[in-house]
Amino acid sequence: MVLDKPRQPLQLRDVPKPKPGRGQLLVRVSACAVCRTDLHVVEGELPNSKLPLIPGHQIVGRVEELGTDIYPQSATPTLGREHAKNFGVRNPQFKIGDRVGIPWLGWTDGECAYCQSNRENLCDRARFTGYTIDGGYAEFTVADARFCFPLPDGYNDVEVAPLLCAGLIGYRSYRKTGGARRLGIYGFGNAAHLIAQIALFEGRELFVFTRPGDTARQQDAKKLGALWAGGSDEMPPEKLDAAIVFASVGRLVPIALRALAKGGIVVCGGIHMSGIPSFPYTDLWEERIITSVAPRIPVKTKTQTFPLEEANVALDRFRAGELTATAVLTIGQ
Ligand SMILES: [Zn+2]
Ligand SMILES: [Zn+2]
Numbered sequence: 001m002v003l004d005k006p007r008q009p010l011q012l013r014d015v016p017k018p019k020p021g022r023g024q025l026l027v028r029v030s031a032c033a034v035c036r037t038d039l040h041v042v043e044g045e046l047p048n049s050k051l052p053l054i055p056g057h058q059i060v061g062r063v064e065e066l067g068t069d070i071y072p073q074s075a076t077p078t079l080g081r082e083h084a085k086n087f088g089v090r091n092p093q094f095k096i097g098d099r100v101g102i103p104w105l106g107w108t109d110g111e112c113a114y115c116q117s118n119r120e121n122l123c124d125r126a127r128f129t130g131y132t133i134d135g136g137y138a139e140f141t142v143a144d145a146r147f148c149f150p151l152p153d154g155y156n157d158v159e160v161a162p163l164l165c166a167g168l169i170g171y172r173s174y175r176k177t178g179g180a181r182r183l184g185i186y187g188f189g190n191a192a193h194l195i196a197q198i199a200l201f202e203g204r205e206l207f208v209f210t211r212p213g214d215t216a217r218q219q220d221a222k223k224l225g226a227l228w229a230g231g232s233d234e235m236p237p238e239k240l241d242a243a244i245v246f247a248s249v250g251r252l253v254p255i256a257l258r259a260l261a262k263g264g265i266v267v268c269g270g271i272h273m274s275g276i277p278s279f280p281y282t283d284l285w286e287e288r289i290i291t292s293v294a295p296r297i298p299v300k301t302k303t304q305t306f307p308l309e310e311a312n313v314a315l316d317r318f319r320a321g322e323l324t325a326t327a328v329l330t331i332g333q
Helices: 036-042 078-086 157-164 166-176 190-201 215-224 252-258 308-319
Strands: 024-033 059-066 099-102 105-107 140-144 182-186 205-210 228-231 240-245 260-268 289-292 303-307 326-330
Touching: 024 099, 024 157, 036 308, 059 140, 059 157, 099 140, 099 157, 105 140, 157 166, 157 190, 157 303, 157 326, 166 190, 166 260, 182 190, 182 252, 190 205, 190 215, 205 215, 215 228, 240 252, 252 260, 303 308, 308 326
Parallel strands: 182 205, 182 240, 205 228, 240 260, 260 289, 303 326
Antiparallel strands: 024 059, 024 140, 024 326, 059 099
16 A cells, blocks of 8 residues: 555555565565554655655564575664663564564664763664555555564564564563653553553553543443543542653643642654643653653554555544554455
């Protein structure tokens, strides 16, 4: 499915099978989860996307062909090593037929100050899957082997796909909240849902903020174990030690800041967010912090599948807020 121009439906089209270049894998895609960032890309809210573009950056598939020079281990960025470690593999040495996951971060230069200090996720010249390089709304894709990772056996292709982005970004946001006891979450979508489960497991007190009036989602949050759930226009019953803003709404940042206790932190957990309005300095005073994330490390997912040709239907339902689970496109199944 191809995006020719922003704000137009994707086109179902036959395109030549890509060829794996140096260090790349050719992957036969079996599932690709749909992320809110895909909507932002399709709607042109993220600037300078590749065009025409195949979107999708939560890709699960099997290695079909290897490019040349796949494993110069010394050149494997820390990030690749870290992904591999998280999945219990020391050095990912892919072979034909292996199941792999392909995430948002698709390529880094390995030379800028960030790459040299083990922070490839902040690379100045980074390229992103399904945004500045073609992604997984397709039967085949090519990906830099250093950023692909093996996937745990406990999940099938559809279940594991949403972990590749929502899981990565959510986990990174959560880690930024340190040892916060009272944790607020603004926006209770896929990433939030995954992180809420971890936070509760680790004994945090969870406060969930949804769109005002979305009582169904507030009930969901309470059922999951949140101490309190309400609208984003409400103040929590207690001041929070940390808040994660998963909604892509910048207006929520000063609101979350006002809900913090002294020394608290607001983590913006979106790849894209609308502008943040100004707020009085006193709201930031007393060592409060606002920060953001770039996904780095991986973490039960709820999914709803659509065949690849129905990518536009999945995107439309997502846009309209009609999905109750992560949409996953299935390809050739
Ligand atoms: Zn995503
Ligand atoms: Zn770099």
